[in-house]
Amino acid sequence: MIFRSLPLDSAMEVTLQRRGDARGFFARTFCEDEFASQGLNTRWVQMNISLSAEQGTVRGLHFQRPPSAEVKLVRCLRGRALDVIVDLRKSSATFGHHCALELDAEARNAIYIPEGFAHGFQTLTDETELQYMHSHRYAPQDEGGINPLDKSLSIDWPLPISQLSDRDAALPGLKECEPL
Template sequence: MSRFTVTDLPLAGLKLVERQNLGDSRGFLSRMFCADELAPVGWEKPIAQINLTMTARQGTVRGMHFQRPPHAEMKLVNCLRGAVFDVAVDLRRDSPTFLRWHAQELSAENRRSLLIPEGFAHGFQALTDDCELLYFHSMPYAAGSEGALNALDPALAIAWPLEITEMSDRDRGHSFLTSQFTGLTP
């Protein structure tokens, strides 16, 4: 019996993962990751890194971050507390959805996760105060391969649902896309 329901999203390779909880009067058990069950939908590498983030204020935007090959990573993003508008942007050069974005609400209540393939940028907006996200990464962070898009770039036109109340200077300072950006290749 699978503990996950996986739904394809409009960008090839991007998946919505819903966990099946086993529960009774004591509470519940929720499987966060299973290599055997997620391999058929694209997770083929071991987990190389697990990160936890906490975002204090509603309206805060973080991202849009990615890792360039050969350190490109797949991510499984889970919301443990609060709710976020979680966004993935397709950066794969030859993809028919190149530079298109898709968002899903992830929350502690809906227990949904976003499975983001290699070649995507990722970011989110906190829809509540005190949001905690748990990330499973297929590759360790490599500073020399880090890249980012500006979350406010009009070329992306991400429809953030709330007024942006906070962004790091670093994220706000990322350049807007130009014709020089041709995407990522595997």
Template sequence: MIFHKTTLQDACLIEPEKRGDERGFFARTFCTDEFAAQGLITTYVQQNTSFSRHKGTLRGLHFQRGAAAEAKLIRCLSGTILDVIVDLRGASPTYLKSEAFELSADNRHHLYVPPGFAHSFQTLTDDVEVSYLVSSPYTPAAEGGLRYDDPLLALNWPLPVTVISDKDAQWPYLQSDAEPVF
């Protein structure tokens, strides 16, 4: 695996290192030793899958607070997404900064999102399936979110938002004087 640092502290894009022949290729997508050597979380307790029918669907920005804060390892299995993460850790030098990554079935990249980040994605094609490992079980009481159109974040979504859940459309806006979430 090839680990690419991002502009956000502790997040990284992971590119599978393919070994190919006439059959196709083989690549590792997770290795405890290699993740540990990069300082990444290596224990995952849950795997989730989402399927979105329509291009322009937006999911997120989601996070979990406190002991339920989770690292995520995200991969797009079919179609293409723009995956966006926001650093919500008050002590981080990249606090409230965001970065976007194109993940697709074609590029097979993974995105490692550390605890203390909000996560969202928009589908760039129809019929998108995304799979992700999480380091903490889903805890409804610890759930939080941010508005995808929050002016303080100034996120640039490539497509109009065509489908969004009521819950995601109603997350609160950040307040410039609010205490950090983490």
């Protein structure tokens, strides 16, 4: 695996190292030793999949508050998505900043999202499927979110938004969100 630091501290892009021949290729998507050597989480307790039918769909920006704060590893299994993370760590020099990474099923890259970040994405193709590995079980009482259309974030969603849940549209802006 190839690990590349993203502009927000502790966030990483994880790209596969393919070993291929005439049959196709083989690659590791997770290796405890390699993740540990980078100082990354190695314990995953839950895995989820989301399927978004329509290009332009926005989901998020979601997070879990302590004591259920979680690390996520997100990979695109089908299609393409612009994945966006927002730093909510009150002690961070990049609090309130975001970065975006295109996840592509053909590239098979992933984004490693540390605790203390909100996460969301916009689908760039129809029938986009994402897989999430979580370091903590889902805890609805600790769930939070930020409105993905909050102008103070200045997120440049590349496509017109075709779908956004009522729940996500009603989320508060960054200024109303208590830091983690």
